[in-house]
Amino acid sequence: MRATPASSGVRTEIEVTNTYERNATYSVQISIADGKGWTAYNRFWLQDVPPGKTGRDDAVIGSKDMGPVPQVPRVYVDEFTPIVDRK
Template sequence: MASVHSEGRTRVLEYGDLTVRATPESSGVRTEIEVANTYQRDATYSVQISIADGKGWTAYNRFWLQDVPPGKTGRDDAVIGSGDMGPVPQVPKIYVDEFTPLVDRK
């Protein structure tokens, strides 16, 4: 089950081993992801995140975290959306569209 809370202007979604932080900026929503590898082997993660305002502004990004060692955390970030799309959401809604772990078989 997912939980969402705020840390100042940043919205935080925690969903199992995945944590997503979304912070509004003038040029879009800075989105940071962290995935804890709880497997016994290296894992690669395909994660697609959408950011929305609930009123029509929606943008997404696919993150690809490769070869995260067991017991470690993979991280990546990107600015999702742009000011050209209209006003950037000040209280962004976070959606996990895809979360696919690919675990090495070796």
């Protein structure tokens, strides 16, 4: 996971490698904070990741309307839920 300050929020990139023997979908909720009150949240859905492969997604989280964008953003994984195919 990577979080980089951007002009309109924090650009966040996430990667999850499927270690199961079947396709898996991952629900990952994260929060980005600066430790001073600025906090933004997002949920990523990495769908149908094949066994041994890596699912990736990215998004800009938060906005400058929330105050100054954190220059050293802290990333927290609030929830990580794998959903494995039953086939």
